[in-house]
Amino acid sequence: MNYSYYPGCTLRNKAKDLDRWARECAEVLGFHLDELNDWQCCGGVYPLGSDEIASKLPSVRALNDAKEHGQDLVAVCSACYHVLKRVNNDMANVPDIQTRANNYMALDEPYKGETKVLHYLEVLRDRVGFDELKKKVVKPLSGRKIGAYYGCLLLRPSGILAFDDPEDPTILEDFIRALGAEPVIYPYRNECCGGYVSLKEPELAGSLCDRIADSAKGFEAECLVTACPLCKYNLSKSGKLPVVYFTELLAEALGIKEDDK
Amino acid sequence: MSKQSELIAEISGVNPLKCMKCGKCSASCPSFNEMDIKPHQFVSYIQRDDIEALTASKSLYKCLSCFACVERCPRGVKPGKLIDAARQLVLRQRGQEYLSPDEVPALLDEETPQQLLMSAFRKYRR
Ligand code: SF4
Ligand code: SF4
Ligand code: SF4
Ligand code: SF4
Secondary structure: EEEEEEEHHHHHHOOHHHHHHHHHHHHHHOOEEEEOOOOOOOOOOOOOOOOOOOOHHHHHHHHHHEEEEEEEEEEEOOOHHHHHHHHHHHHOOHHHHHHHHHHOOOOOOOOOOOEEEEEHHHHOOOOOOHHHHHHHHHOOOOOOEEEOOOOOOOOOOHHHHHOOOOOOOOHHHHHHOOOOOOOEEEHHHHOOOOHHHHHOHHHHHHHHHHHHHHHHHOOOOEEEEEHHHHHHHHHHOOOOEEEEEEHHHHHHHOOOOOOOO | OOOHHHHHOOOOOOOOOHOOOOOHHHHHHHOHHHHHOHHHHHHHHHHHHHHHHHHHHHHHOOOOOOOOHHHHOOOOOHHHHHHHHHHHHHHHHHOOOOOOOOOOHHHHHOOHHHHHHHHHHHHHHO
């Protein structure tokens, strides 16, 4: 199975591990990520203003490219996924945005939100299946207690993202279980790490991250797992727990990456 | 409604009149302690047309766009979108940007992800 793949700017630089292991694990699991040609950065945040068009166009182009390839579009970064999925929803359901974006882009055939956007974790859950994943694990992460950190961008607003239950998600815990480790459930797993405020208000982001990491530690997590480079950056700064990308754990369990913990 | 509250309504697409003042948004907000005007109060200020106070509020730069309030509001009011629209209103006036390229180098470290810069520029500049 081939998917169109939108890596995102951060995965090309600071988050190379998130990208590399996503691609390599895909091959082990029997699917392939075809990187889109000429994708542009999505901007990292969904433009909330209802009159914004220009800032959505890079996402629309990526979505349309996937459509032209006849493929679903996969993202690994939580933020890319969030932005792509919300822009896609606009293109499908908000006539004003649909018309204006299409007028601007002048495609042969207008884009109307046809592409299905998937997070890599959804591919694992819904296409590969966690039971199948479990069978492919050669180095189970036995005895490791891992706290899933969802943050916000994967879950909310749930009406549009429809990724998992926004208040009681299970996908990362099921993923952790499939790899043979023990998921740690803690109350702050879907609280925001501060996101972009860490640039100008580092104390605010710091106090939010401390609260999240303390909560996870209180339930005996040894590390946190995330799909978002910004979550990883913010949480790592607080320095209370190691933070890893989910694709790193996956690669370890599939036996293609040494545990360098 | 003043021109400015009309603009906020238009940018946000939110109808503040639906608010039933239950306070759930503020109870959900991770930045509550940092905000001089709290999320549920934001809604009331707009209802009252007190836009000047909102555009001067430091809450505009404390909101994380985490959508917790948007998710949990029982009336679909989306206070986080109102805060974002009020910030947009301020940023769209020339010279009111919250992040200037000159200050960026000093804010970076070895690990800063591109995503952080991109997002901050989106949120803090026109
Ligand atoms: S979400 Fe982040 S990593 Fe993804 S493309 Fe946008 S800015 Fe870059
Ligand atoms: S938790 Fe923070 S970085 Fe992660 S998705 Fe939310 S705002 Fe973004
Ligand atoms: S949660 Fe919604 S209804 Fe309740 S106070 Fe906030 S905006 Fe109003
Ligand atoms: S979106 Fe802003 S106001 Fe709403 S809960 Fe998050 S930080 Fe608070």
